Amino acid sequence: MNASLTFNKELLLALAGLAILIAIPFIFPSRVALDFVIRLAAFGLFATSLNILVGYGGMVSFGHAMFFGGGAYAFGLLMQKGGASIPVAILGAVVFCALLGLVIGAICVRLKEIYFSFLTLAFQMLIHSIIITWTSLTGGDQGLMGGIPRVWGSINLADTQTLYWFSCIVGVICLFMMRYILQSPFGYTLRMVRDNADRAKFLGIDVWRVRLYAFILASCFAGVGGVIMALFVSGAYPEFSYWTMSGEAVFMIMMGGLHTFIGPVVGAGLLMVFNDVITRTTEYHGLALGVIVLIFALGFKRGITDFIVQIFQMIFKRGARS
Amino acid sequence: MDPTALYECLTSLSCIVTQTSTGLIVGSLLFLVAAGLTLIFGVLKVINFAHGSLYMLGAYIALSAYRITDSYILAAVIAGAGVGLFSIFFERFFMRKVYNADVLMQLLVCYAFILILDDAVKIIWGHEFQSMGMPVAFQAPPVFIAGGIVPVFYLFMVSAAALIGLVMWYVLTRTRIGKVVRAAAHNPTMTSVLGLNTTWIYAGVFAFGGALAGLAGALAAPVRSMSPGMGFSILIESFIVTVIGGMGSVSGALVGALLIGLVRSFGSIGFPLFVEGIMFLAMALILVLKPSGLLGKEPR
Numbered sequence: 278m279n280a281s282l283t284f285n286k287e288l289l290l291a292l293a294g295l296a297i298l299i300a301i302p303f304i305f306p307s308r309v310a311l312d313f314v315i316r317l318a319a320f321g322l323f324a325t326s327l328n329i330l331v332g333y334g335g336m337v338s339f340g341h342a343m344f345f346g347g348g349a350y351a352f353g354l355l356m357q358k359g360g361a362s363i364p365v366a367i368l369g370a371v372v373f374c375a376l377l378g379l380v381i382g383a384i385c386v387r388l389k390e391i392y393f394s395f396l397t398l399a400f401q402m403l404i405h406s407i408i409i410t411w412t413s414l415t416g417g418d419q420g421l422m423g424g425i426p427r428v429w430g431s432i433n434l435a436d437t438q439t440l441y442w443f444s445c446i447v448g449v450i451c452l453f454m455m456r457y458i459l460q461s462p463f464g465y466t467l468r469m470v471r472d473n474a475d476r477a478k479f480l481g482i483d484v485w486r487v488r489l490y491a492f493i494l495a496s497c498f499a500g501v502g503g504v505i506m507a508l509f510v511s512g513a514y515p516e517f518s519y520w521t522m523s524g525e526a527v528f529m530i531m532m533g534g535l536h537t538f539i540g541p542v543v544g545a546g547l548l549m550v551f552n553d554v555i556t557r558t559t560e561y562h563g564l565a566l567g568v569i570v571l572i573f574a575l576g577f578k579r580g581i582t583d584f585i586v587q588i589f590q591m592i593f594k595r596g597a598r599s
Numbered sequence: 600m601d602p603t604a605l606y607e608c609l610t611s612l613s614c615i616v617t618q619t620s621t622g623l624i625v626g627s628l629l630f631l632v633a634a635g636l637t638l639i640f641g642v643l644k645v646i647n648f649a650h651g652s653l654y655m656l657g658a659y660i661a662l663s664a665y666r667i668t669d670s671y672i673l674a675a676v677i678a679g680a681g682v683g684l685f686s687i688f689f690e691r692f693f694m695r696k697v698y699n700a701d702v703l704m705q706l707l708v709c710y711a712f713i714l715i716l717d718d719a720v721k722i723i724w725g726h727e728f729q730s731m732g733m734p735v736a737f738q739a740p741p742v743f744i745a746g747g748i749v750p751v752f753y754l755f756m757v758s759a760a761a762l763i764g765l766v767m768w769y770v771l772t773r774t775r776i777g778k779v780v781r782a783a784a785h786n787p788t789m790t791s792v793l794g795l796n797t798t799w800i801y802a803g804v805f806a807f808g809g810a811l812a813g814l815a816g817a818l819a820a821p822v823r824s825m826s827p828g829m830g831f832s833i834l835i836e837s838f839i840v841t842v843i844g845g846m847g848s849v850s851g852a853l854v855g856a857l858l859i860g861l862v863r864s865f866g867s868i869g870f871p872l873f874v875e876g877i878m879f880l881a882m883a884l885i886l887v888l889k890p891s892g893l894l895g896k897e898p899r
Contacts, residue, residue, distance in 0.1 A: 396883060399886065
């Protein structure tokens with residue numbers, strides 16, 4: 278396969294996606310649609326970044342929300358207390374998440390399977406506890422109050438329309454970067470480490486290093502998701518780094534499909550729609566969602582995009598996935 | 600953060616007694632829940648993420664049974680048996696289908712049941728906080744030990760948990776049933792080749808683990824207020840306990856449970872907001888230094 282051709286194809290796809298997103302406000306100028314896409318950008322990035330670990334790296338992290346929350350808090354604090362401009366604060370938040378990912382990843386990635394999951398969970402809850410306890414810096418369980426100044430030069434991100442365009446552009450750029458990284462030799466090394474770490478080791482690959490790099494990358498992109506969320510709610514809350522948030526991300530990628538790149542974004546959208554619709558129609562939100570989850574887990578046995586891809590493959594009997 | 604308060608407590612004997620007794624009852628509850636969790640993991644090699652919900656179910660069943668029968672002991676037995684039966688249903692019709700699947704699938708199925716059971720409790724018992732109140736049999740003046748106040752029911756809880764622990768230890772190490780269960784944990788294929796029905800061993804162990812959680816819920820009912828969602832926190836804590844003690848080790852669960860119970864009761868004086876942080880720090884340290892846990896066997 279010609280590498281530059283694939284690159285161009287993917288770039289075109291990304292640009293087409295971006296064009297559609299940017300056109301949406303002209304077709305459906307509703308506040309609800311804009312809010313939905315902004316949240317989708319945040320959760321989509323968060324879920325896709327987790328899928329770098331789960332789907333491509335075979336590392337089931339139960340603590341990915343620590344980077345979502347970490348990015349949101351780092352961004353908010355840099356804006357509020359550091360007086361940084363928006364691009365500097367975003368860069369600062371990403372660097373913060375990278376460093377956090379480096380330290381925590383270096384400890385976690387040497388553990389196998391379920392122990393990796395539990396250790397990431399433990400670190401996440403530790404970070405959540407620090408956020409709750411360090412009231413003078415983070416505002417404790419009240420969250421980062423007082424709002425984040427969301428103006429940079431002539432760009433006013435407090436305006437939903439502007440924030441919408443900003444989120445779309447950032448979201449698509451980050452998705453494209455992740456796709457590019459995952460299709461690179463590094464991405465395929467990561468898949469190999471997932472499938473057979475011993476064989477990768479025999480071939481001279483430093484398994485620990487590959488996993489660590491994937492962990493750091495995932496942390497950075499989750500941090501960007503957190504930044505978008507912080508911009509949306511103009512603050513940061515301890516729930517961002519609570520374990521239920523990680524649980525939702527796992528749920529999103531399972532519903533969307535972990536073997537298709539765009540699956541987690543689809544899953545994020547699905548879960549958000551389910552949540553909104555179910556909350557509006559019934560008081561027994563958990564019951565309805567639980568039944569849907571059971572249908573996915575025991576009925577489809579895979580995410581929705583994987584399911585569709587598989588049906589297509591059955592019809593056309595060609596091509597490999599992802 | 601108030602380390603001086605903790606220091607003051609540690610210098611007064613009555614405070615030590617009171618906090619230790621609180622730590623011991625928390626530890627007893629955690630031990631029962633975590634023992635079931637660790638037993639199920641040891642034999643079936645799955646993590647029952649819905650174990651906290653079974654505990655919740657036990658508490659609510661005990662509440663209703665107590666209101667109907669007026670006998671706390673009977674209510675506790677009904678709660679244990681009821682949750683055990685429910686566990687068989689859960690294992691046979693749902694968990695069994697994901698034994699060989701990804702851990703994520705198991706997580707999803709359990710998560711679905713957490714959501715469903717929370718709402719089922721809301722439908723049957725209502726949204727509000729409920730409380731059973733102290734059963735009549737235990738409405739006795741508290742015992743004073745070295746100036747510290749210890750309610751009679753605390754003594755009952757700790758002895759009940761200890762008794763259950765002893766019975767478990769006896770059954771697992773000294774009887775034929777225990778031998779069969781240990782064999783199934785060690786090598787299920789060989790066990791079934793030797794003519795033992797592993798399907799029923801699995802169902803039995805799952806039911807037993809569930810019944811323990813149900814009993815723990817019944818024991819907690821008089822001293823804790825009940826609400827849908829009460830299973831969440833006990834689930835997280837019993838995870839910490841099983842990881843610290845070693846996944847699959849019942850004696851490890853005992854050590855871990857007592858440790859976490861005491862850390863919680865003393866920690867809540869010195870640094871109430873960071874108690875959870877300390878527990879997770881302990882879990883992280885164990886995972887880094889000895890992933891198999893304090894008393895767990897090294898994976899082969």
